[in-house]
Amino acid sequence: MTETLSDANFSELRPRLVRLAYRMLGSVADAEDIVQNAWLRWLGTDHTSVREPAAFLRTIVTRLCLNELKSARRRRESYVGSWLPEPIFDPEDGDATDDITLPLMLALERLSPLERAAFLLHDVFGMDFDDVSSTIGREAAACRKLASRARAHVAAARPRFAVGKEQGLKLATAFFTASRTGDMDALRAFLTEDVVVYADGGGKVATSLRPHIGLAAVMLLHEKLARVFSAQPSRLVHYAVIDGLPGFVTIEGGDVVQTTALYIEREKVVAIYCTRNPDKLQHIVGAMPH
Structure with a gap:
């Protein structure tokens, strides 16, 4: 049965989609633009052909981010001085969807776009590899390898002695x-x-x-x-x-x-x-x- 997606439902999904886009891009403004673009694409889609709107939007957001990363990387090659992601404050209620810290964001910058996507979707946002596969357009086995390589790169950036x-x-x-x-x-x-x-x-x-x-x-x-x-x-x-x-x-x-x-x-x-x-x-x- 096909789900419907109202404005209210989208408002509930939006923070998680923005967080995914931000983790991919390191830019709040770009993340919000990506999510808005995904919503506009949803409005122009034949809804009867979409079984899971949330999964559809997540896929669109991820693919738009992968496209954006190509130009973002070129911009960062000519960036003046050290590049840091745009700072965001953690939610006041503490109900964060992941434990990605700023050092981990910088570690993600050293990954390929596909490694970054596979790692975030599986390790951070909890998608199984079949869903990751359909999202980024690679075989599930390839997605496992992408996430594994990414995991090895970011392991050193995780705090060994986290402070409360x-x-x-x-x-x-x-x-x-x-x-x-x-x-x-x-x-x-x-x-x-x-x-x-x-x-x-x-x-x-x-x-x-x-x-x-x-x-x-x-x-x-x-x-x-x-x-x-x-x-x-x-x-x-x-x-x-x-x-x-x-x-x-x-x-x-x-x-x-x-x-x-x-x-x-x-x-x-x-x-x-x-x-x-x-x-x-x-x-x-x-x-x-x-």
């Missing part, structure tokens, strides 16, 4: 205080020897074009930043879980919105991800109180 939300935000608070007050001893105590700082300004705002790698380099960076913060303090907007990582949203230099996400293991900061590119923060700026 409450403890993570507590550490983010302490990190913010130490970094903004210039307490270098306290800051150093938070960092691992091989800590890395990534900053994404997209060539639109001032930021480091290359990652700062290692404790010495990161401490030198924060010593310079401490002088900047002393002259023009950061304005804290709020603390948040950003792409699965504890962090905070600030306004720097008077008008630059920035998200900072901290990858923490055993109560030590392994990596710091700062997004400053205004093109990637429009959805956050729009939701900020004025």
Whole structure:
């Protein structure tokens, strides 16, 4: 029997479809455009020929994302500085559909589009390989191989010692205080020897074009930043879980919105991800109180 799909039903499906598209593309705006395009295609489809509208929409979203990834990869080859996915806040109710964190998103970037799709659809969104096969147009056996290769690549990016939300935000608070007050001893105590700082300004705002790698380099960076913060303090907007990582949203230099996400293991900061590119923060700026 063919299911029908009302506007209300689609509204229920939409967050999961957007989340899938975002995991594929790393862009909130692109994900929303993809899902809207899928809905328009549904409206123009002979509904009597579709047995499962949800599966149909998931297939359309995945295929549109695969097409988009081809041009997205070309754009990223000429991207200025470090590329980070657009930051999103985790749902307040904690009912996230996956445990993909920002480091895992970066690991996904190193996969082929088909590996990425097979991994997300099977390992993250729980589809069996027969359904994955029909979605991406490859044999089920090939999909298993694609997902297996992807799994091996992303395994190293999964946190070995995951920090709980409450403890993570507590550490983010302490990190913010130490970094903004210039307490270098306290800051150093938070960092691992091989800590890395990534900053994404997209060539639109001032930021480091290359990652700062290692404790010495990161401490030198924060010593310079401490002088900047002393002259023009950061304005804290709020603390948040950003792409699965504890962090905070600030306004720097008077008008630059920035998200900072901290990858923490055993109560030590392994990596710091700062997004400053205004093109990637429009959805956050729009939701900020004025």
